[in-house]
Structure formats: structure tokens, C-alpha cells
Amino acid sequence: MKDLNIYMCGVGGQGIGLLAEVLLRACHKAGYDVKGVDTHGLAQRGGTVISHLRIGKKIHTPLIPSGKANIVIALERLEAARAASEMLAEGGKVIYYDAEYQTIGNRLGKFKYPTHEELENTANAKKGEAVRVFEEDLADPRMQNIVLIKKIIELEWISGVDIEKVSEALVELMQGKMLEKNLNLLKV
């Protein structure tokens, strides 16, 4: 496969770290050379949290250059819009969970919160696409990341990353009820 840059983002506390770790391991299990890097520290407190995952034989740095992400995976709409405009490559794809976490600027009326159409326009302007994911009766918001991964598997955006590889990664990363719930969600 060609080199692939996967940029993941969301708001601190949403579970970007787990999403990134699951995909990193699943891609590795699918036989790819992987490099990744996460945000830690201050931004984890409700700020924009990002994670880079790069697949390819000749990748040196784990950081995706701006405007070079082939796939953007976002856990929140505004962060999806930010990534679509700053990070998405020509012909790239955005998939996002449609959670809406307003910024202080939104609440104080200084900025408008982006709509799906605006996000789509940004992606289309780069000859790309934007896919919205939302699950009405999801019991636990902390499972939104798994809903997204499931959709990515369905869309076959990362060749070779299937339910089996993702499940194996989950088994390595969690246990007990949480593992059970996530595995069930993946298989439904």
C-alpha cells in the first residue's frame, strides 16, 4: 500500500488516546510499518487533542505535515472542521463522530460553531469527502471512538485493518466489562 497519513483529533477527555492506540496496533498487526505520536499534558484538559499515525516504509518523522493527512478521524465536529481545513490533503477523507463540544468562544458568541455542510464544503474544496457518524442510542459516550473505528472498518479505508485486528488490539488494551462492551459494539 501507498504511504498513509492518518490524523486523529478531538477534545481532551474524549478518548483520542485509546482510538489512536487501537489503530496503531491494528495497523501493525495488518503488517504495516507504523509510527505515531500523541498529545499529552496540558491540552488534555478540554483542549484540542491530536494524534498522528503514519504508515509506510520510508517514514522518518511521526508528525504529519500540515495539509498532508489522507484520512482525518475526528471525535467532534468543530475539531473535524479544524483538521479538514488545516491538515487534510488533496483528495483526503474526513470521518467524524458528530459530537458538539462548544468552545468558550462559541458560548460567548465570538465564533460560530461549524455545520456539517461547512465541513463538507471544506473537504470538497480539496476534492475530498466528509462522512458523519452518529449513533442515537449509544449508552456510553466513551464508546464513540469504537463506533468510529467500526465505520472505518466498514468503509475499508485502511486495507487489512478489519474487525479481527481491531479486536485483538482491544484485548491487549482493556479488560473486564469495558472490553466486553466494546467488542460487542464492534461486532453488532
Add this chain to the structure above:
Amino acid sequence: MKKFYEQLTDKQPWNGLFMGNHAVARAMLEAGVKVITSYPGSPTPEIAEALNSVPQEMRDYHFEWATNEKVATEIAFGSSINGNLSTVFFKSVGLNVASDSFVQLGLMNLTGGLVIILGDDPGANSSQNEQDNRHFARMSYIPVMEPATPAEAYQMFLEAAKLSKQHQMPIILRLTTHVCHAKELIKFGSVGESKGFRADFDAKNGPYLPITRAVFPLKKKAMEKLDLLKKVSEKSPFNKIYSPFGSGDINGKKLGIISSSMPALSIMENLDKAGKSVDLLQINFSYPMPEEMISDYLKGRDEVLIIEELDRIMEYEIKSLAFDRNIKCRILTRGTHEEIMGELTSERTWDILSGHWPQVFEINIDPVHEPFANPRIAQMCPGCGHRSAFHAIKQALPEGTITVGDIGCHSLGFFEPYNMGEMLLSMGHSNGTAAGLTIGNERRKVLAFIGDSTFFHAGLPAIINAVLYDHDFTLVVMENNTTAMTGHQPHAGTGEIGEKISIDKVLESFGVKFIRRIDTYQQKKLAEYIKESLDHKGFSVVIASHPCMLKFMKQQRRKEGFVQKHVEIDQNKCERHLTCIEKFGCPSFKKNDDGSITVNEDLCIGDGSCRPTCPVSAIDFKKEAE
């Protein structure tokens, strides 16, 4: 599948996807490090996360969160001169705290060996500056290794430990944020049999007392050790040439680049992309600099561009080397102030390269990706006790009050809508700064904040000073019973390490005359205490306490039968005063297009700290469906 700590402690060699910080922890076990100390600070706390994952009975090392970085350094020094291989690690600015003892280490015969891991933070991702700690190395005669990748961090730690033991000298392993947190597949070696702790201190191994003229033989020895290490860096496999398209002529000129650590990776990507015969000398064993290797590189090229991250350190040393040796190569460097700041990502290094050699690195015509308007800055979590404190305190302050911030989650109080804690220098600066603001000031009240971990870390000397002079300001201790910002590490006041040290009793014993303690959720009472304390003539303290709710909720969610509670807004009562979103500012509130306020249940933790802020009591606990 093995558990994380089982992987970490596996005696056999294995390959695994590991983060830089975790890889360094594995290297410590392979190298047989006996004593490891630290104070929490990004980007390094995950090293401790790994070390602490190992059950106590399985450890043949001692790990300790010290009160601050200086104490951590001294413990590592003490154990090293007892014959134990030791390691101390902390963030970039942690070295400032440690520096009084750290700068002496190069003079000492460290019989057990000592590796100092520094987490520098180019880009100031979670720091108050982006200081370049390579300066400290030169000041202290201590060698520096700068890995570019997690795998190299692991290998370099092993090499640093070996050299440190062999030459009985300190060695710095300088990591940067994205080396600490990068992940990749790493080939690990084996862990040997445990050797046990030593208690071999002997003054004859020294001397260890550098006073007046006794300094000079020690200083001389430190410099001689550096000379020895220069021979090692000359031959180090960590210093190497990358030439994907050879090292030929371009328009009759031979071009080269010198760089180090992570920016060198950015340059490698750019060399791959450019496809021309420019090569790169990557110097990752960077101090002492391999002069022969660099001279040879310069002599073989017509133009060499030096690209290093942050300050111009390598640049000045290479230029002076070229001058001394009369090397004719033209040396090019970064030009603007902007290029001295921030991380050198691949797109930024491309711009530097194309600025000098547009014939090789075409000037970037990609559309500029403007930063997306509508920033999302970090903020206090839903239910955070600090939010209740800021909300209550703000209302209690007389016009013109100066508020002094400090380091911790409560630094976020400076942002909208609270705008409190208007200046910040360093850990624990607030009491000293506040005292200075009171001098000759009859007109404006002064109020300082400090976190509970910081209180013990660096707060005490300035508090004692404030008591002695009875400086007229109020200190608010923002107590949350943990070191929250860096990931909930214990501190002296939490009772998780030894017996809890009471902040109240410490203050009493100092002779502080005005001390009040209050849970921050009791906003009204807290506001009263603040007014009272500001009226008090002289130094006063209010301990504004509430447990970190992020930590608390994590613990709650693990419990059997946990039900997530929420608050809701009674739309019939709501008169849209907007206090909840504009003044209290909990991120769980959502402002809808029709102007109504609702609760985002993904975020709300049902703590109810917002309830007293509503002037018409429209916020209340939601009756959850069974």
C-alpha cells in the same frame, strides 16, 4: 497477551510497539539502574507510569517521586556515590529547580553512574517557555545525547548508562516532547540478573567537597572526562551521514546539512522528497561535539547549512571550529527569529532549505493552511473545584485587586471567563511575586494562588518569607489532593506516599495568623472568607479545597453499579441571565441557536457545582430514569 508490566520486565529480548518514555523505562531495567527519581512534569511522567506499573515485590529498583527536581537530583547523586547506577528525570524547566545541585555533578566522581533525562519542550506544548537545556550541559561539563526516535532513546539510554558507569560521570539524555511520546516498533534486549543495592560510599573516591581552591582539580578532571567523551562521540554510531541520493555536485557545488535529533528526521523526509544529491550529517551524540567528523564533513563540501531546533548552539560551535581550522566551506544558518522558535517540523525545515537552495528544494507553492479560527484552549474539567473557587473569588475581590497565578491546572484560571492569576514565572513564584506587589502599595489588594503539590515543591521558602515580614496579601491554596495536570501523581499532602503532611499544620507551625479552610463548592462561604482575609492586615491564607473531579470520576466509574448523574436546566425558570455560561463557564453548558441553554450530557458529571451560580435557581439535578 502479556500485561504491560510483564512486557516491561521480560528477561528475554522481544519486539514491541512502545512509546519513547516507556522505552526508556525498559532501558533502565536492562541497564540495571537501581535508583530512579523524579518530579512530575510533561513530557516525561510516562516514564514513571511504566516504572510504577511493576508490582512492588517484582522491582529490583527503587523509584521515588521527590518533593521537587532538586531533591530528586540529590537523591540520585547520593545513591550514585554509594555505587548504584541511578537516573533522575524531569521536564525542561525542572532543570532550573534542580540546577543548584545539578551544576556540581560534573565535578563529582559518580562511582555508580548517573543518567539525567531531560524532557525539553520545543513548541512549549506544556511549559512556560521552550528553554534549550543544551546550554546547561556546557555550563556544567556534562555530555549530551539527543535521540531522534523512541528506538534511539532506548539505545542511547543503554549507551549513556554504560559510559556513565565507565567514566563515573553524569550524562544527559535529552529528549524532546515528540520523542517522548512517539511510538514505534522497538527491538529490546534482555534483562540481566539483579545485582542488589550497594552502600560503598568512600570519601577517597572523591574528593566530594568543592570549596574554594579545591574546585580546580575537580574542574580540571571534569574537562578531561569531556575530552575522553569527545573521542567516543567521534566514533559514535549515533552520528552518521544520510545520503539517499548520494553526495554529488549540484551546479558545480557540493551541498550538505548538519542537524540533530528530531529535526534531522524532518530533513531526511525532505531529502527523500527533493531527490537531489544533498546529504545530511546527523549529530545525535552532540556534546562534546565530534570535531574531526564535522571538520571532515565541512572540508568535503562547498556549502553546509546548519539546522538545529531552538537556540544557536551547534551553529556557533561549528562556526568557531571552521574559523580555527581555516576551513573554506561556506556555512549557512537559519535566519529569522521565527526559525529559532518552535518545533522544526518537516514543512518548516523545507522552508528553511528552500530559502537557501531553491534550486534543490523548490519554494513551497502548496496553499497555506491558515489556522482555523475558533481556538479551543485547555480548560478546567466539568465539576473542577477550581472553577467554583474562581467564580466565588472573582465576586469577592475589590476593584483593582491584583491576582498572581502559579503553575498547575489552576493556571487555566487566567483564560476567559475568569481572567485571574495575571502573571506567572515558575513553580511556586506566586508568594514572592505577591509580596513584591504589596511593597509601598496602599491602594490595591493582592491575592496569590498556589497548588497543593507546588506548595511543597517550591512554595515554602516564599511563604516563610511572607510570614516573617507579614507581607500584606492573601494566599489561596488551590488544593485538589493530587498533582493533577501531569496525570495525578501523589505529593506530600495526599497521604499516598507516607503519612499525609497537613498544609494547615505546616502553616500554623510557621505562625500564620489567619488560616481558613473551605470546600470550594461552598461558594458563598468561600467568598466570605476571601473578603475577610483581604481585610486582614498582613499575610493570610485561605485553603480552597476540592478533590480533583477527573480523578474522582475515574474512580467512581470503575465501581459496580455506577450511574452517571447530570444536571438539567428548567427552561420554564431560565431567564437567560447566562451566568452559567458567561461567568461560571462550565464546558457542559451548550448555547443553542434559539438562545436557550441546555446541558451536554456527554460532558456533565452531575456534580451540581453550577447550581448556586444561577440567579433564578433554574439548574438542578436531573431525575435520572431508572
